[in-house]
Amino acid sequence: MLNTANLSLEQAPPISIPLRFFLTAPLFGIAAALMMIWYGPEVMTSRWSPQTLALTHLLTLGFLALVMTGALLQILPVLAGIAVPRVVLVGNLVHPLLTVGTLGLVAGFLLGSTAWLKLAVVALGAGFAIYILAAAVALWRVELPNNTVAGMRMALLALAVTVLLGLSLGAGFAGWDTLIYPALYTNVHLTWGMLGWVMLLLIGVSFQVVPMFQVTPEYPKWIRSWLPRLLLVGLAIWTMLYVAAVNKPELASWSLVWLTIILVGYIAFAVITLRLQQQRRRKITDVTLMFWRIGITTIPISFLIWGIGRLFPTAMEQVDLDLLLGVCMIFGVAIPLLNGMLYKIVPFLSWFHLQNRQLATMCMTVQIPNMKQFLPDRSSKRQFWVYLLALVVTLLSVFAPALLVRPAGVLLALSFVLLGHNLLQVALRYREVSGELSEAVADGQEG
8 A cells, every 4th residue: 555645746747747758768768779789799899989878878868867857847746745847848848858869969979970969969958957947946945855855956966967067078079179088077977977866866766655655664764864965975075086086196096985985875775775675564576676676786786896896907808897887787777776666656647647637526437547457567577577688688798799789689679668568558548547537527517
């Protein structure tokens, strides 16, 4: 049974706003998988190749960012109790700008075209600027912010840093600016994107949705109160030391110390989340829990890979551990966590909006499907097992790209097709029941 007592549901935006983000995101995942099939081992030879950069941004901007921006437009009113200003206009602008910007960036990398890169910089800059401004206004209007709101504030700051660094790098590639230390600032951009924006938002939202959807005890107070703040401060200190180490190499060891502290904080979050899941009151293992266990478990595994690369540099001669770390973080952490959340959020929103309409119109002749009826377990579990196989093959493809990249692409394409199909079925079921409600209300008025 869901605990929705602490939610503020009346300020939620129209369901069409988040759904357009959620339904578009799997298409970018399919495009990324098709890239793996088309280019084969070229996408796994180096993290700096144009094909790898294009693949990475199809997943991080096309899938992860669309899901997260769409979710936050919905979550802010529900969890924070305050609406995003002009949310319909914001959604109508941000969605096409991020979509076009991502496509332009990918085309720019693959074609070596500065024109496409310039389009991407403009579109992504405008889209993220509108989004960050609207979300910031909403978040800083909250008079009594809870721990989830505080976590979302930290994540939004991290997103702003990530976007500024990305736009600066994009402008350099497009010929608008001179790239100084591109590898260094790319590493900072990637770190703020994954350890800042993605992980901080995950942590902040988890404080609310893990106990609510997975029926677990609350997170410990010290985690809720201090962890997001400490991680954001740690990222800022690491960044200053990492950049300063270019001219003062003696600071490099200190930057590693701070990055290690940050990673320990994320490992603590992962361990506590797994422990809470073991203590859940509803012992049935649903597909969201299965996805989350994969994502949460991969967090310490990813950081172990990072540690091996730093402690044993010769290991880098055998395999690109930085590339393996990126695959783990994107394919093994971010994608399954967001995939699992989609399977709760989309059916929940569909049920919630229809129930609100039913209560508002007092039309009780139409039966509102429950969440399981919107999305049967067999459909989501089928996609989970395909995803899990795809993850294993994708990880192994780092070691044997010529043999395994294309099979990994086929499995990933199937996984994203199934995800998109499942979400589309929920949306179509919503539209069907919404039409039945409208007809029943019209019949009641005529009678």
